[in-house]
Amino acid sequence: MKLITAIIREAQLDQVREALIEADIKRISVSRVSGHGQQRIEEMYRGQVIVPDLIPKIKIEIAVNEEFVDITIDTIIKSARTDGPDGKVGDGKIFITPLEEVIRIRTGERGGKAI
Amino acid sequence: MNLLSKKNLISMVLLFVVSSGVFAADTTPIDTGATAWMLTSTALVLLMIPGLAMFYGGLVRTKNVLGTIMHSFAAMGIISILWVAVGYSMTFGPSILGGWFGWNPDYFFLRGIDESIMDAGVPEYVFSMFQGKFAIITPALIAGAFAERVSFKAYVVFIAVWGIFVYNPLAHWVWASDGFLFNLGAAGAIDFAGGTVVHISAGVSGLVAAIYLGARRGYPYQVIRPNNLVLTMLGAGLLWVGWFGFNAGSSISSGLSTAQALTATQVAAAAGAMTWMIIEGMHQGKATALGFASGILAGLVAVTPAAGVVQPYGAMILGVLASMVCYMAIMLKNKLGYDDSLDAFGIHGVGGIVGAIMLVFFIRPSWMNNAAEAFGSDWTVWNQLGVQALAVTVAIVYAAVMTLAIIFVVDKIFKFKSSEIDEMAGLDRSYHGERGYGMLNPN
Numbered sequence: 001m002k003l004i005t006a007i008i009r010e011a012q013l014d015q016v017r018e019a020l021i022e023a024d025i026k027r028i029s030v031s032r033v034s035g036h037g038q039q040r041i042e043e044m045y046r047g048q049v050i051v052p053d054l055i056p057k058i059k060i061e062i063a064v065n066e067e068f069v070d071i072t073i074d075t076i077i078k079s080a081r082t083d084g085p086d087g088k089v090g091d092g093k094i095f096i097t098p099l100e101e102v103i104r105i106r107t108g109e110r111g112g113k114a115i
Numbered sequence: 116m117n118l119l120s121k122k123n124l125i126s127m128v129l130l131f132v133v134s135s136g137v138f139a140a141d142t143t144p145i146d147t148g149a150t151a152w153m154l155t156s157t158a159l160v161l162l163m164i165p166g167l168a169m170f171y172g173g174l175v176r177t178k179n180v181l182g183t184i185m186h187s188f189a190a191m192g193i194i195s196i197l198w199v200a201v202g203y204s205m206t207f208g209p210s211i212l213g214g215w216f217g218w219n220p221d222y223f224f225l226r227g228i229d230e231s232i233m234d235a236g237v238p239e240y241v242f243s244m245f246q247g248k249f250a251i252i253t254p255a256l257i258a259g260a261f262a263e264r265v266s267f268k269a270y271v272v273f274i275a276v277w278g279i280f281v282y283n284p285l286a287h288w289v290w291a292s293d294g295f296l297f298n299l300g301a302a303g304a305i306d307f308a309g310g311t312v313v314h315i316s317a318g319v320s321g322l323v324a325a326i327y328l329g330a331r332r333g334y335p336y337q338v339i340r341p342n343n344l345v346l347t348m349l350g351a352g353l354l355w356v357g358w359f360g361f362n363a364g365s366s367i368s369s370g371l372s373t374a375q376a377l378t379a380t381q382v383a384a385a386a387g388a389m390t391w392m393i394i395e396g397m398h399q400g401k402a403t404a405l406g407f408a409s410g411i412l413a414g415l416v417a418v419t420p421a422a423g424v425v426q427p428y429g430a431m432i433l434g435v436l437a438s439m440v441c442y443m444a445i446m447l448k449n450k451l452g453y454d455d456s457l458d459a460f461g462i463h464g465v466g467g468i469v470g471a472i473m474l475v476f477f478i479r480p481s482w483m484n485n486a487a488e489a490f491g492s493d494w495t496v497w498n499q500l501g502v503q504a505l506a507v508t509v510a511i512v513y514a515a516v517m518t519l520a521i522i523f524v525v526d527k528i529f530k531f532k533s534s535e536i537d538e539m540a541g542l543d544r545s546y547h548g549e550r551g552y553g554m555l556n557p558n
Contacts, residue, residue: 010178011540014332044548056550 001099001112002069006060007033008080008092013058019079020062023071027115029061038089057092063099065112146236152369153241159360160248164191164255166357169350170408171259172551174457177342178541179263180551186258189271190251194278198247199225205283206246210293216284217291235367245364246286253282253313259457260321263339264331264538267546269529273521281320281517285510286312296506300498301490302482304506307376308365310420310471311510318464319511320518322455327522328532330454332539342551344404351408355384358415362422376422379430380415386434387414394442409445412462413437417470421477429477436473437466471507475499 008016013030020028034054064072076094081087104114168187175183194202201223208219221227222243231239254274288294289306296304296311306312331339341347363377391410392402417437418430425433444465445458455461475496487494525531537545544550 011544014539 001102001115002064002066003097003099004062004064004069004072004076005095005097006062006076006080006092007035007057007094008060008076009082009090010056010058012080012082012091015079016060016076019075020072023075025062025064025068025072025075027062031059031061033057033059037093055090063102063115065115069096143232143234143236145232145238146369149235149367149369150237150241152373153237153245153364153367156360156364157241157245157248159357160245160252160364161191161357163354163357163361164188164248164252166350166353167252167255169346170354170412171262171350171457173343173345173347173350174341174405175263176339176541177552178543178550180342180543181547181549182267182542182545183258183262184551185267185547186262186270187255189267190255190258190274193271193275194251194254195247197275197278198243198250201279202247202250202283203243205279206250206286207243207291210287210291214288214293214295216287217293233367237367242367245367246290249309249313249361250278250282250286253309253317254278256313256317256459256463257321257324259459260318260325260455261328262456263542264328264456264533265531266529266533266537267542269525269531272529273525273531276521276525277320277518280521281316281514282312285316285513288509289506296509299505300502301486301494304502305424305474305478305499306420306471306506307423308362308419310416310467311506314416314419314463314467315471315507315510316514318460318462318467319514321459322453322464323515323518324522325455325460326453327519327526330452331456332535334454335449335452341405348404348408351411355411355415358384358419362419366423372423375426378427379418379422379425382427383414383418383421383430383434383437384411385414386431387411387417387438388434390414390435390438391442394438409441409458409462410438413441413466416463416466417473419467420471421474424479424482425474425477426479429474432477433470433473437469440469441465468507468511471503472500475503 006016010032017028017030020026034056036054060076062072073094073096081091101110102112102114103110107114164187168184171187172180172184203225204219204222205216208217208222210216211218219227225240225243228239228243233239233242235242254277257274257277258270288296289304289312291297296306304311333339358380359377362380363373366372366376388407388410391406391413395406396402414434414437417433418425421430421433441458441462445461448455448458448461478496478499483494483496483499486499522531533542533545
């Protein structure tokens with residue numbers, strides 16, 4: 001089992017979610033985060049361009065069994081890239097970490113079938 | 116030195132007051148009471164527009180909150196300018212083009228009313244600005260029907276054209292002294308503060324637009340949650356407060372009829388809110404805050420055409436009926452599946468129709484007597500019902516046909532509906548380059 005953590009652009013959330021659902025990956029957690037990366041974004045406030053020093057992003061966390069790891073990664077990459085197939089600085093990152101145990105609270109089931 | 120200049124100033128002011136008094140002697144004297152109330156009402160009606168912005172703004176998703184608020188605010192800018200330029204003239208000038216709308220060159224940019232005092236003792240500027248606020252809120256109401264999915268540029272063009280060719284003619288027909296609905300039957304179609312002109316026309320136009328443009332992505336399968344119901348409740352509260360200007364101000368006086376309209380407004384809003392709460396409580400098991408706010412609006416909308424002619428018990432029944440019918444209309448919408456996102460038709464269109472039709476059963480006897488006198492023979496409730504039904508039908512048909520035509524053209528030129536990418540990213544980012552709650556991020 002793996003925990004896939006993806007940091008993506010806020011504006012791509014709907015695309016990524018819809019693509020994941022299409023690929024039959026329906027159990028995800030989403031949160032708002034902000035941080036530093038290579039990207040600088042500009043926003044308008046009262047007509048003035050400003051560059052915020054922490055950039056808002058979306059974090060998606062998905063726990064998957066081994067056989068779903070590749071499809072999940074491919075789906076996120078495809079749907080989170082912007083500006084054509086080459087992507088653009090700021091499209092985000094995917095982290096994969098080993099997952100020791102999963103427990104469904106309702107039934108107490110453990111392991112792969114609880115995912 | 117200081118004292119001397121002060122004295123000079125006072126005497127200059129006195130001189131000015133006296134001399135302007137001399138000039139004003141041959142015109143109608145200003146009724147300061149009526150003018151003061153009309154100034155207050157003008158401000159109160161303007162307050163409804165940020166109120167509407169908050170009401171609608173809270174109901175959409177986070178990514179669309181600013182875009183939705185801007186739909187109301189943009190109307191304050193665009194329609195105010197258009198109203199001064201041509202709107203007042205098209206609405207309150209003498210009929211031209213067979214009565215399609217009015218025109219008075221003196222009203223073009225309001226240049227001929229600089230010193231004009233109306234018969235009611237109110238400066239014409241005040242009346243013009245008061246009416247201008249109605250012209251602003253009407254297109255802003257439509258925006259609720261196609262929330263979360265239209266291009267800002269196309270919206271701006273749409274409301275400008277809609278204001279000129281739908282609102283102004285309708286307001287002329289109903290409120291100008293030579294408008295054909297104003298002179299229908301014994302004493303005209305009853306539309307005290309804009310049931311047909313504002314609410315039916317906005318609601319029907321919204322319905323047409325929502326069906327023409329199609330639903331939001333994912334509707335109705337994806338749950339679309341309001342981002343901030345607190346904002347919505349505050350907006351509903353501001354609308355209720357502002358509605359006293361809307362209805363009680365429409366008497367263009369400060370007297371008995373003002374008091375009658377004010378009372379009817381309060382009673383109908385409360386009855387509507389209570390009714391919605393009870394229906395929801397029995398039907399869903401819980402009384403929601405949004406339901407209470409919807410009931411307030413349904414009641415207020417229904418009493419808008421009626422505020423000048425109904426007594427409190429009539430206003431109460433109108434409020435109850437409006438909430439019942441609007442609740443059913445929204446149930447029906449969910450069955451039919453069209454995406455009138457924030458129920459512009461379900462509340463304003465339906466509530467307006469209920470009010471404009473059902474008010475005939477609660478008209479105060481003195482109004483009916485005056486109507487019979489003006490008519491020369493008996494004037495019954497059923498005669499007035501025919502007049503009301505005709506006015507409502509005219510408003511529905513005209514608003515629907517014109518809106519369809521305007522949307523078709525605007526869509527061809529500017530692409531009214533957002534692209535999929537813009538819609539998914541949200542109106543705030545796509546059209547305004549901002550975020551509503553950006554400051555909540557650590558920065």
